[in-house]
Amino acid sequence: MWLQTSCSLEFDAPVATPFLLMLRPRSGGQQWIAREQYVLTPSVPAVEFTDTFGNLCQKLVSPTGPFTIRTSADINAADFADAEPYARFVPVNHLPIDALPFLYPSRYCESDTFTEMASLITANCAPGYGQCIAIVEYIQQSLQYAPGSGQEIISAAEANTRTQAVCRDMAHLGIALCRALSIPARMVVGYLETLRPMDLHAWFEAYVGGRWFTFDPTQHDLEGCRVAIAYGRDAADVAIYTQFGEPLELKRMSVDVQRLPGPPT
The missing domain is CATH 3.10.620.30 (C8orf32 fold)
Structure with a gap:
């Protein structure tokens, strides 16, 4: 099944603020990332790295004032999670x-x-x-x-x-x-x-x-x-964003998932 996913985070930073982000899905298992977009507004430098668990992470410092992170991806994903009632315990x-x-x-x-x-x-x-x-x-x-x-x-x-x-x-x-x-x-x-x-x-x-x-x-x-x-x-390892310094309010967050009629062209 082809999906288009998107996530948007909007902040208003009183001072320049360090962030660690975890918003990029990776191909593997039951999903394949065919196309993605990652937009920072205003644009700032970001460093990407892979954490201990293989997650794709980004490190950046937001500017003072309004700051928006928008991601989207076209993904081929399984339309159900498989099960195996007789799968045995592994010592x-x-x-x-x-x-x-x-x-x-x-x-x-x-x-x-x-x-x-x-x-x-x-x-x-x-x-x-x-x-x-x-x-x-x-x-x-x-x-x-x-x-x-x-x-x-x-x-x-x-x-x-x-x-x-x-x-x-x-x-x-x-x-x-x-x-x-x-x-x-x-x-x-x-x-x-x-x-x-x-x-x-x-x-x-x-x-x-x-x-x-x-x-x-x-x-x-x-x-x-x-x-x-x-x-x-646990949740401590999978925060989609971690902000450091003076607490910063998340002004708005939106998430959307839509089915696509077929693979992106």
Whole structure:
């Protein structure tokens, strides 16, 4: 499926402000970036680098006054996330090296405090994909998905005490529970074509059966094209922008995803 994605961020900076940005999706897995545009207004120099997790990042200093970041991309993406109910648990000693960082507790995913709970939730499941599904079902039964209800980032432990949550919080809980079972799990931020109201979206992936699979506690199925922008241990690793110095207000943010009739010409 061909999609056109776009994201726009508008700021008004009282002083020149350093930024780290993470807004460029990369080709790989179930997505191919055919064309993209990245516009800074006014134009300023930017340095691009790849972080520890392979995300494409940009470093720049905004000028004083109005500053806008606009990105768009034409992307060929899978129209559904595949599933494998019989994918087995991979013992830690057989995991690839790049999956190991996603086993540890992290800032917002205190997996070391969820060991007993994760074992109870998955007590009747075969190790692997089935455990991940049981975790997703537990989150859906425990938390009401309430998009737009939480601006403050909360951890898995705090999310587990609430009755409603945003996608990011639900992903944190899923990641922590998976890691408590020695299943590598990582957060993904990106676009979901079917999301309403439209915004950037967060879900998680777990490593079972020798590869990463998508899990999304906000959905009862995995329909709709997804475009991943960034991967990380939790929300601290996948912020689309990080601003340094005096706090700066985001004046406006807009996100859009449209289907294209075919490949761009």
